[in-house]
Amino acid sequence: MKRNKIVYLFIIVFLLPASGFARKKKKDSKEDGKTESRYEQLFKDKARETKRGLITLHKMEGKIYFEIPTAVMGREMLLGSTIAASTDNLLGGVGERTHTPLRVVFTLKDSNKVSLGEIQTVYTTTDDNLRERMRRGNLPAVIKNFEVQAWSPDSTGVVIDMTDFLVSDNEMLPPFFPWSPVVSMTEGRLDKNFIQEGSQVLEIKAFEDNVSVQSRLAYRVTAETFMGTYCKNKPITNVLTRNFILLPEDAARPRYADPRIGVFFDGKYDIGHPRKNIDVFYHANRWRLEPKDEEAYRRGELVEPVKPIVFYVDDAFPASWLPYIRQGVLTWNEAFERIGFKNVMQVRDFPSDDPDFDPENLKYSCIRYSPSVVANAMGPSWTDPRTGEIINASVYVYHNLVAMVQDWRFLHTAPADPSVRKVKLDEETFGDCMRYVIAHEVGHCLGLMHNMSASAAIPTDSLRSPSFTRKYGTTHSIMDYARNNYVAQPGDAERGVRMTPPNLGLYDYYVIEWLYKPLLDIPAAKDEIPVLDRFISERSGDPVYRYGKQQFWNVLDPSSIEEDLGDDPVKSATYGVKNLKYLLANLNTWVAHEDKDYKFRTNMLNEARFQFFRYCVHVLRNIGGFYFNEIYEGDELPAYSVVSRERQKEALRFLLEQMKDVAWLDNVPGLPPGRDVGAEIQEEMMRGLLRAGPVVAINEKLTTDSKPFTRDEYMNDIYAFVMAPTMQNKVLTKSERSFLQEFVNSLIEETGVNRKDMGAEPFRFRSGVSVCVPESIKAKSRERYGVLGHDVLGVFSNAEYLPINAAGEVSGFGEVNLWYRPYPSEPACFKMLQRVYTLVKSKQNTGSAEMQRYYKLMARQIGNILDN
Numbered sequence: 001m002k003r004n005k006i007v008y009l010f011i012i013v014f015l016l017p018a019s020g021f022a023r024k025k026k027k028d029s030k031e032d033g034k035t036e037s038r039y040e041q042l043f044k045d046k047a048r049e050t051k052r053g054l055i056t057l058h059k060m061e062g063k064i065y066f067e068i069p070t071a072v073m074g075r076e077m078l079l080g081s082t083i084a085a086s087t088d089n090l091l092g093g094v095g096e097r098t099h100t101p102l103r104v105v106f107t108l109k110d111s112n113k114v115s116l117g118e119i120q121t122v123y124t125t126t127d128d129n130l131r132e133r134m135r136r137g138n139l140p141a142v143i144k145n146f147e148v149q150a151w152s153p154d155s156t157g158v159v160i161d162m163t164d165f166l167v168s169d170n171e172m173l174p175p176f177f178p179w180s181p182v183v184s185m186t187e188g189r190l191d192k193n194f195i196q197e198g199s200q201v202l203e204i205k206a207f208e209d210n211v212s213v214q215s216r217l218a219y220r221v222t223a224e225t226f227m228g229t230y231c232k233n234k235p236i237t238n239v240l241t242r243n244f245i246l247l248p249e250d251a252a253r254p255r256y257a258d259p260r261i262g263v264f265f266d267g268k269y270d271i272g273h274p275r276k277n278i279d280v281f282y283h284a285n286r287w288r289l290e291p292k293d294e295e296a297y298r299r300g301e302l303v304e305p306v307k308p309i310v311f312y313v314d315d316a317f318p319a320s321w322l323p324y325i326r327q328g329v330l331t332w333n334e335a336f337e338r339i340g341f342k343n344v345m346q347v348r349d350f351p352s353d354d355p356d357f358d359p360e361n362l363k364y365s366c367i368r369y370s371p372s373v374v375a376n377a378m379g380p381s382w383t384d385p386r387t388g389e390i391i392n393a394s395v396y397v398y399h400n401l402v403a404m405v406q407d408w409r410f411l412h413t414a415p416a417d418p419s420v421r422k423v424k425l426d427e428e429t430f431g432d433c434m435r436y437v438i439a440h441e442v443g444h445c446l447g448l449m450h451n452m453s454a455s456a457a458i459p460t461d462s463l464r465s466p467s468f469t470r471k472y473g474t475t476h477s478i479m480d481y482a483r484n485n486y487v488a489q490p491g492d493a494e495r496g497v498r499m500t501p502p503n504l505g506l507y508d509y510y511v512i513e514w515l516y517k518p519l520l521d522i523p524a525a526k527d528e529i530p531v532l533d534r535f536i537s538e539r540s541g542d543p544v545y546r547y548g549k550q551q552f553w554n555v556l557d558p559s560s561i562e563e564d565l566g567d568d569p570v571k572s573a574t575y576g577v578k579n580l581k582y583l584l585a586n587l588n589t590w591v592a593h594e595d596k597d598y599k600f601r602t603n604m605l606n607e608a609r610f611q612f613f614r615y616c617v618h619v620l621r622n623i624g625g626f627y628f629n630e631i632y633e634g635d636e637l638p639a640y641s642v643v644s645r646e647r648q649k650e651a652l653r654f655l656l657e658q659m660k661d662v663a664w665l666d667n668v669p670g671l672p673p674g675r676d677v678g679a680e681i682q683e684e685m686m687r688g689l690l691r692a693g694p695v696v697a698i699n700e701k702l703t704t705d706s707k708p709f710t711r712d713e714y715m716n717d718i719y720a721f722v723m724a725p726t727m728q729n730k731v732l733t734k735s736e737r738s739f740l741q742e743f744v745n746s747l748i749e750e751t752g753v754n755r756k757d758m759g760a761e762p763f764r765f766r767s768g769v770s771v772c773v774p775e776s777i778k779a780k781s782r783e784r785y786g787v788l789g790h791d792v793l794g795v796f797s798n799a800e801y802l803p804i805n806a807a808g809e810v811s812g813f814g815e816v817n818l819w820y821r822p823y824p825s826e827p828a829c830f831k832m833l834q835r836v837y838t839l840v841k842s843k844q845n846t847g848s849a850e851m852q853r854y855y856k857l858m859a860r861q862i863g864n865i866l867d868n
Helices: 038-043 128-137 181-185 294-298 319-330 333-337 401-413 427-445 460-464 466-472 506-516 526-537 569-591 599-620 645-660 677-691 693-702 711-727 734-751 826-843 849-867
Strands: 029-031 034-036 048-051 056-060 063-069 076-086 102-110 113-118 141-151 157-161 190-206 210-225 228-246 265-270 279-284 309-313 345-349 365-370 381-383 390-393 395-398 626-628 640-642
Touching: 034 038, 038 141, 048 190, 056 190, 063 190, 102 141, 181 210, 190 228, 309 319, 319 345, 319 427, 333 506, 390 427, 395 427, 401 427, 401 599, 460 466, 460 569, 506 526, 569 599, 569 645, 599 645, 599 677, 640 693, 645 677, 645 711, 645 734, 677 693, 677 734, 693 711, 711 734, 711 826, 734 826, 734 849, 826 849
Parallel strands: 309 345, 309 365, 365 395
Antiparallel strands: 029 034, 048 056, 056 063, 063 157, 076 102, 076 228, 102 113, 113 141, 141 157, 190 210, 210 228, 265 279, 381 390, 626 640
16 A cells, blocks of 8 residues: 555665854944844844744744754754645645655855755765765755854854745755655656745744744646646645754664565665775664663563654544554554563554644654545655664555455455445444554554565465464565455355454564564674574575565566465466456345445446456466575575476466456446456457567576476467367357457567568567556556556556655665566567468368358458568
8 A cells, every 4th residue: 555656776875974164253233323233133123933942933024034053053954844735635635745854954154154955975984084085075965055144142043044945946845745646647747837926934833853834835737647637737735844853963773674674774885994895785764662671671571662653643534443543553562562562652643732743743753644536545754864763654544545445355355255245344344454554554664665475475275264364364464465365265254264464464573573673782783783684594494484575667576466365376366266256246236235326336347357457467477487585695595496387387277268258357237338348358468478478488598497388388388279269170259259369469469560660679678577457447446546556567566655765665675687688579479470370271261151251351361461
């Protein structure tokens, strides 16, 4: 639920610089015979609002002045922006952070100029001899220089005018949320014109370790998305709260990340020993969790942390949601109790009697509500770039999450669970769905990445076991995308089979222990590494604790993909398809009395089509597939292995059987006829099968099996299945004719023989198989509303939960990839097209008159293309 688009891993790293400043007392000036300081000239007899704290803020005559103590110069801060109010929440909702906080520092350059710099250091060192040279080679980048307007009366601070920086179209402090539906769909085609006269400074606040300034920013916006024009010259006003928050001088002890376990991380280059090359290392993102009573902790008693992790819950939420939101947060205490902590996770309402509380302030981690059509939730976090310590984390919950959980629960489990066969879920069932969503997003806020292999560690047949599912649910990690039990069959709920994920899975307990358990007797962070290494290595042979990377660009590992269940993809998909057919056959019986306008049933039909396509993609990934593992020396798992010949052949057979008859996706009793969506799915999946030939060839090359599944055998199997009725002189049914026609059309397309530029396009590296959800399905799905990136189930896979932090929500320390010289599909498809042509020509004078005409027309179609 977590965007939510296409992501490469970028390592954004920083280094703590040394900064200096000069102090010089500003002399009084004389005007009209009077001696007045510049400070008095600036503020005397003028109406102003002043807030004193880390920096003293003065709001006066439409301007905002910062009075910065010289003691604060050179101190590192985070500068972040939060949307406090918005004209259009599809461009940015209340509570959303619009950018990764900048790591900044104010520096007094001389007596009359202050520089605001961004620290972008990518190097660090433990060698004292290198520190000065590194400091000089990694100066903060100047964001803006400010003229000193005055020195404070006691000469301990300087005043600068920050208005142009905070009330302007500042590209470093963007006004819109980058993963909002419209912004993320514009692909760079969003034009905004800033309206200065409609913008102004609003509320200001100052505290001991942070200050905030609220600005109203007015724009005219034009947005062209890939779905069409969203708006043209539309007036948009956003209110942004900008926070400057001081980073602690006593930085937290970091924990070094490991690519074998799924946690967010920040990276750095370490220049150290003169005879050693530069090291790259990564800090795991985590909260600063230390036992309040260390002696009691050592005795094995549960102790509270020095600083608990507190989430404040938005007072705008529907009241009925609140108990389940609390449960979603507090469920993580079960994992922390296993490592000796109690009351780590705490939930509080927005306080009504605390004037200092501000949900837009980076000091407060909040769960925010957005009345939006977006069917999603997100859980980003922000860290101290020096150590990876999580400073702030927020969960965004969009109202149309209701549609998402309703659709999932009904679509996945209505065949097996009579209690959800209704348009509106009962409160307890809906609440359990909400609890799961919140717990998943809070997992991200704790530093946990997605683990897409957690559900693949469960035997498919165990998902129909009452005892197993009551203990383990559908997956070993709620950080997987394993929603509900679509494997369960009619009657299973009555037998006690669980339909939903666990509260927490075994992997979740494991990763919390690795990430947060204090190693009190180890003196330094680097000394922890051997202990943490062993913790993972000792479990490396157990699939329960395997970390499966989320694959964004090349989907090569079928055991690490979204929305699947079980270790047998064909068996799981077979159960899933059987349930979809049962659901559509009974849809009218279940909900007709509640669904007078057919809206729910029409939506469910579309979602069933989407789900069928998804099941087919799960199986397709096994053809030419590989299993990948991050490993260290001595680990039990191999770095990679190939999907077996038997599983590939089984996957191919399943898909061909499914594609042979898709009419059930269009013939739903009671619903009006629409597009021939089944044929569109048939067409796309046939293309996917033909495009899989090159990866089958790579699989063949890398396998150690004595009898690999070859590309020739793969193509022959497709040909034999599709052409079997023709070779047997059968009168083709309507579905068989459609199937054969799509096969021929796909062959023609993949050979490129009808392209004018045939032969001009160079061979391409193709280490994944691209298959796209048909537009007719995608356009009607709730998932088109952004950050649920299922538009492409394949090379561009789920970009659903993209947090705004240094690492980004990607997997391991790099993407899964195969860079092999390509095995082009065109020659093999051309050879098969010739075989089809020869066969249909031989049939054009045999059989019934109708079939003769059919084959003559097909032979002419292929012949005209081949002759050209």
